[in-house]
Amino acid sequence: MKALMFGWEFPPHILGGLGTASFGLTKGMAENGDIDITFVIPKPQGDEPKDFARIIGANSTPVAWRDVTWDHVQSRIGHVMDPQLYFNLRDHIYADFNYIGVNDLGCIEFSGRYPDNLLEEINNYSIVAGVIARTVDFDVIHSHDWLTYPAGIHAKQVTGKPFVIHVHATDFDRSRGNVNPTVFSIEKDGMNHADHIITVSNLTRRTVIEKYGIHPDKVTTVHNAVEPLSDELLNVEIPPGKHNKVVTFLGRITMQKGPEYFVEAAAQVLQKVDNVQFVMAGGGDMMEKMIRLAARRHIADRFHFAGFLRGKEVYELLKASDVYIMPSVSEPFGISPLEAMQMGTPSIISKQSGCAEILDNVIKVDYWDINAMADAIYSIITYPAMYRELRENGLKEVDGIRWKKAGAKVIDIYRNLIH
Amino acid sequence: MKAICFYFQIHQPFRLKNYRFFDIGNDHYYYDDFANDDIITRIAHRSYLPACETLMEMIREYGKKFKVAFSISGTALEQLEQYVPEFIDAMKELTDTGCVEMLSETYAHSLASLQNPEEFSRQVKAHDAKIEQLFGLKPKVFRNTELIYDDDIASMVYAMGFKGAITDGARHILGWKSPNYVYSSASAPKLKLLLKNDKMSDDIAFRFSNTDWASYPLTADKFIDWINQLPQEEQIVNLFMNFETLGELQPRESGIFEFMKALPRFAAEHDIQFWTPSETIKALKPVGELAVPYPMSWADEARDTSAWLGNVLQQEAVEKLYSIAERVHMCQDKRILQDWNYLQASDHFFYMSTKHSSDGNVHSHYSPYASPYTAFTNYMNVLSDFMTRVEQQFPTDIDNEELNALLLTINNQEAEISQLKREVEMMRNNITKDLTGDFIPDEDVKSEQHEEEKKEPQKKTAKKAASKKATTTPKKKVAKE
Numbered sequence: 027m028k029a030l031m032f033g034w035e036f037p038p039h040i041l042g043g044l045g046t047a048s049f050g051l052t053k054g055m056a057e058n059g060d061i062d063i064t065f066v067i068p069k070p071q072g073d074e075p076k077d078f079a080r081i082i083g084a085n086s087t088p089v090a091w092r093d094v095t096w097d098h099v100q101s102r103i104g105h106v107m108d109p110q111l112y113f114n115l116r117d118h119i120y121a122d123f124n125y126i127g128v129n130d131l132g133c134i135e136f137s138g139r140y141p142d143n144l145l146e147e148i149n150n151y152s153i154v155a156g157v158i159a160r161t162v163d164f165d166v167i168h169s170h171d172w173l174t175y176p177a178g179i180h181a182k183q184v185t186g187k188p189f190v191i192h193v194h195a196t197d198f199d200r201s202r203g204n205v206n207p208t209v210f211s212i213e214k215d216g217m218n219h220a221d222h223i224i225t226v227s228n229l230t231r232r233t234v235i236e237k238y239g240i241h242p243d244k245v246t247t248v249h250n251a252v253e254p255l256s257d258e259l260l261n262v263e264i265p266p267g268k269h270n271k272v273v274t275f276l277g278r279i280t281m282q283k284g285p286e287y288f289v290e291a292a293a294q295v296l297q298k299v300d301n302v303q304f305v306m307a308g309g310g311d312m313m314e315k316m317i318r319l320a321a322r323r324h325i326a327d328r329f330h331f332a333g334f335l336r337g338k339e340v341y342e343l344l345k346a347s348d349v350y351i352m353p354s355v356s357e358p359f360g361i362s363p364l365e366a367m368q369m370g371t372p373s374i375i376s377k378q379s380g381c382a383e384i385l386d387n388v389i390k391v392d393y394w395d396i397n398a399m400a401d402a403i404y405s406i407i408t409y410p411a412m413y414r415e416l417r418e419n420g421l422k423e424v425d426g427i428r429w430k431k432a433g434a435k436v437i438d439i440y441r442n443l444i445h
Numbered sequence: 446m447k448a449i450c451f452y453f454q455i456h457q458p459f460r461l462k463n464y465r466f467f468d469i470g471n472d473h474y475y476y477d478d479f480a481n482d483d484i485i486t487r488i489a490h491r492s493y494l495p496a497c498e499t500l501m502e503m504i505r506e507y508g509k510k511f512k513v514a515f516s517i518s519g520t521a522l523e524q525l526e527q528y529v530p531e532f533i534d535a536m537k538e539l540t541d542t543g544c545v546e547m548l549s550e551t552y553a554h555s556l557a558s559l560q561n562p563e564e565f566s567r568q569v570k571a572h573d574a575k576i577e578q579l580f581g582l583k584p585k586v587f588r589n590t591e592l593i594y595d596d597d598i599a600s601m602v603y604a605m606g607f608k609g610a611i612t613d614g615a616r617h618i619l620g621w622k623s624p625n626y627v628y629s630s631a632s633a634p635k636l637k638l639l640l641k642n643d644k645m646s647d648d649i650a651f652r653f654s655n656t657d658w659a660s661y662p663l664t665a666d667k668f669i670d671w672i673n674q675l676p677q678e679e680q681i682v683n684l685f686m687n688f689e690t691l692g693e694l695q696p697r698e699s700g701i702f703e704f705m706k707a708l709p710r711f712a713a714e715h716d717i718q719f720w721t722p723s724e725t726i727k728a729l730k731p732v733g734e735l736a737v738p739y740p741m742s743w744a745d746e747a748r749d750t751s752a753w754l755g756n757v758l759q760q761e762a763v764e765k766l767y768s769i770a771e772r773v774h775m776c777q778d779k780r781i782l783q784d785w786n787y788l789q790a791s792d793h794f795f796y797m798s799t800k801h802s803s804d805g806n807v808h809s810h811y812s813p814y815a816s817p818y819t820a821f822t823n824y825m826n827v828l829s830d831f832m833t834r835v836e837q838q839f840p841t842d843i844d845n846e847e848l849n850a851l852l853l854t855i856n857n858q859e860a861e862i863s864q865l866k867r868e869v870e871m872m873r874n875n876i877t878k879d880l881t882g883d884f885i886p887d888e889d890v891k892s893e894q895h896e897e898e899k900k901e902p903q904k905k906t907a908k909k910a911a912s913k914k915a916t917t918t919p920k921k922k923v924a925k926e
Binding site: 389416 | 466761762821826
C-alpha cells in the first residue's frame with residue numbers, strides 16, 4: 027500500500043508537537059510493514075531520517091519549467107532530493123506559475139515555519155501538491171493538520187484517491203474558543219472533503235463532531251504514542267548543583283497551555299514549603315505576563331523562566347525535575363507528559379488533555395483547580411512513596427504506549443477506504 | 446444432618462474530607478460528615494433496616510430454628526448510633542431473641558493484626574466492650590478485618606481467649622480440602638477455624654441477580670438442594686458475606702429478601718439446620734490442622750493482603766501510621782485516641798490500591814477518590830497533622846522508655862492519691878465518730894479537691910511532671926484545710 031502524506035514539520039527541525047507526532051506515526055506505520063510512504067514537507071534540510079519514508083520538499087518541487095542541467099540540480103538540491111525526481115516532477119507541471127515568483131529551478135521558496143504570510147504559504151503548498159500528486163504513485167492521501175488540508179484536497183481532486191485528514195489540533199484548542207474564521211473555514215473545508223478523519227484523542231473527536239458538524243461515523247480516534255528514548259538521552263547528566271526539588275512546566279507559554287494556573291499553584295506551595303523551585307521553560311506571547319504575575323505573588327526568587335530549550339536540554343531539565351506539570355486548558359493530545367514519564371519524572375496533567383484518556387499513573391486535575399494542583403505538587407515532593415510509585419508505574423506504563431499500535435490502526439483505516 | 450452458618454459483616458469507615466496541605470497544623474477535624482451521613486443513611490435504608498426486619502420476621506416464624514451471626518465494626522456502630530439510631534434498636538431486638546450471635550473483631554476494622562500486636566489486642570477489647578454495652582452479648586468467636594488470617598494471628602487470637610475464628614477458604618491454602626468442615630489452627634491447635642464457602646457465598650452475594658449466570662434465577666429450593674447434594678460428611682456450609690448484600694448489592698427488586706425468607710422452609714424439608722459459629726464449633730470436631738504461614742484474606746483475586754499493602758503508597762502510609770503507635774498508647778487525649786481509631790480503618794489503604802482490571806474496578810467502586818494517588822495525598826496530609834498533634838503531646842526528644850517511666854509515675858501518683866484520700870476519709874470518719882458521732886463532711890472541700898485532681902494529668906506535660914514529682918501530697922492539703 028502506498029500513502030502520500032502532507033505534513034508541515036519533520037524532525038529534527040521541529041517547532042512543536044506536530045513534527046514529533048507525524049514522525050512517530052510514519053515510523054510506527056513502517057514497522058507494520060507493507061506500506062510505502064511519501065512524505066511532503068515545505069522545507070527539508072537534508073538531515074531528516076529517510077529509512078521509512080521518502081521525503082519530498084515542496085521548495086524543491088518545480089512548478090514552472092526551467093531548462094536546467096542535471097549537474098546544476100545536483101549541486102542545488104542534491105542533498106535533499108534525487109535529481110531524477112526533480113525531472114520527473116518537472117514533467118508534470120500543470121500550469122504556468124511564473125507569476126508567483128519562483129527561483130532558478132522553477133521552485134517556490136518556503137519558510138517551513140509559521141510566518142506572517144502563512145496563508146500564502148499554505149496556498150503555495152497546495153499548488154506544489156498538484157505537481158506531486160500527478161507524479162507520484164499512491165493509494166491514499168493523508169494530511170497532517172489544517173496547514174496541509176488544502177494540499178490534500180487538491181491531490182484528491184486531481185487523482186480521486188481517498189483522502190484522510192489527521193487532526194492534531196483544532197483552532198478551538200489554540201484560541202480557547204475565539205476561533206479565527208479563516209482558519210476555521212480551512213479546517214471545515216478539509217473535514218468536508220475528507221473520506222475519513224483521524225483525531226488524536228476523544229476530546230478532539232468530540233470537538234470535530236460538535237463544533238464542525240461532522241458525522242461521527244467519519245471520525246476515528248488514534249491516540250498518539252512515544253518513541254522509546256535513546257540511551258544517550260536517558261543517561262543525560264543532570265546539571266550539578268541541584269539542592270532543591272524542581273517542578274517543571276515545559277511548552278509554549280500561551281493561553282492554550284494554562285501557564286497562569288501553574289504560577290498560582292506554585293505560589294500556594296511556596297507558602298508551605300521552601301526547598302522547591304519552579305521552572306517554566308519555553309517561550310510565547312504570555313511570557314511577560316507570567317513574569318509579572320510571579321513577581322506580584324512574591325515568588326520570583328523561586329520561579330525561574332528558562333527560555334526555549336532545544337534537544338538535549340529538554341531531557342536534562344526533565345531528568346532534573348521532581349514533578350512535570352501540564353495544566354493545559356485544552357490539549358488535543360500532549361506528548362510531553364509521556365516524555366517526562368520516560369525520563370522517570372512523575373507528571374501532573376489537566377483532565378482537559380487528550381493524553382489523560384490513556385494514562386493511569388499520572389495525577390489528573392482540572393486545569394482551573396489550582397488547589398488540587400498545589401496539593402498534588404506538595405504530595406509528590408513531600409511523600410517519597412508517592413514519588414516512587416508514580417515514577418516506577420509511569421515508566422512501566424509509558425513503555426507500553428507504542429507508535430506501532432497507532433500505525434496499525436491507521437493502516438486499518440486506509441484498508442477500509444481502499445476496499 | 447447438615448447445617449448452614451450465616452455470618453454478615455457490617456462496616457463503614459469514617460471517610461476523610463478533602464484535607465489540603467494548608468490545613469496541616471491548622472485544622473484538626475478530618476472527616477467528611479456529609480458523605481459519611483449520606484452513605485450510611487442510604488445503605489441503612491436500602492439494606493440494613495429492611496434486612497433486619499426480614500431476619501426478625503424469619504426468627505418470629507421459625508423460632509430458634511433460624512440463626513445468624515454478625516460482626517459490626519466499632520466505626521460502623523458509631524456512625525449508626527449517630528445517624529441511624531433506629532438500626533441499633535432493630536439490632537437489639539434481634540439479639541434479644543437469642544438467635545443472633547455477635548462476633549469479635551478490631552474496633553476500627555484495622556490492619557493492626559499485621560502491624561502491632563499491642564494495638565490489635567487493645568482494639569479487640571474495645572470492640573467487645575462496645576458490643577457488650579450495646580447488645581449485652583460477649584463475643585466468643587473472632588473474625589479479623591476482611592477475614593485476614595495467618596498462624597501468628599491465630600496464636601494472638603487464642604491467647605485472648607477465643608475458641609474459634611472465622612476466615613476465608615482461599616484456594617491456595619485449602620488445595621483439595623473442602624471448606625465444609627471445621628479445622629484447627631496449626632499454631633494454636635485448640636483454636637477452631639470456620640472457612641467461608643466461597644462458591645456458595647458468592648452465589649448469593651455476587652451472582653444472585655446476574656442474568657448471564659447459568660444457574661439464574663437462584664431459588665431457595667435450588668440452593669438448599671445444592672447443599673443437600675453435598676457429600677454426607679461435609680456437614681457445615683459457611684455463608685459469609687457483607688450485610689449490604691441484602692438490599693444494596695442485590696437490590697430488593699431482585700427478590701433477595703424473599704429468597705432469604707424461603708430458605709428455612711426448604712432447609713427444614715431436608716433436615717438442614719441453622720447454626721451460629723459458636724454452636725458449630727461446639728458441635729463439630731476439627732478434621733485437620735490448617736497451616737497458614739502468609740496472611741490471607743477474602744479480598745481481591747489474590748486473597749492475600751495485597752489489597753491494602755500491595756504497593757509502595759500503601760506500605761508507606763501504614764508504616765508511618767503504626768510508627769507512632771507506642772506514643773499514641775501513652776496519650777490520654779480523647780480526640781487523639783478517637784482519630785487514631787478512625788485513621789486505622791483498612792479502607793483508607795484500600796483506596797490507594799493501584800491494581801487494574803477487575804480488582805481495580807472493585808477498588809475504585811468503593812473509593813471516594815478519583816485516583817489512588819489522590820487518596821494517598823489526602824491521607825498523608827491528614828496523617829501529618831495527626832502526627833504533629835501526637836508529638837505536641839510529648840516532646841520528641843524524650844525517648845519512649847523514659848516517657849513511659851514518667852507516665853507510670855504520673856499514673857501511679859493518681860492511684861496513690863486516691864488511696865491516700867480514702868485513708869484520710871476513713872481516719873477522719875473515725876475521728877468524727879470518736880468525737881461527736883454526727884459529723885457532716887465538708888462538701889465544698891471535697892468537690893474542689895476532685896476538680897483539681899481531674900485537671901492534673903492534662904496540665905502536666907511529661908517534662909513538667911518530672912520536676913513536679915514531689916508536689917504536695919493531698920494529705921498536707923487536707924491538713925491545711
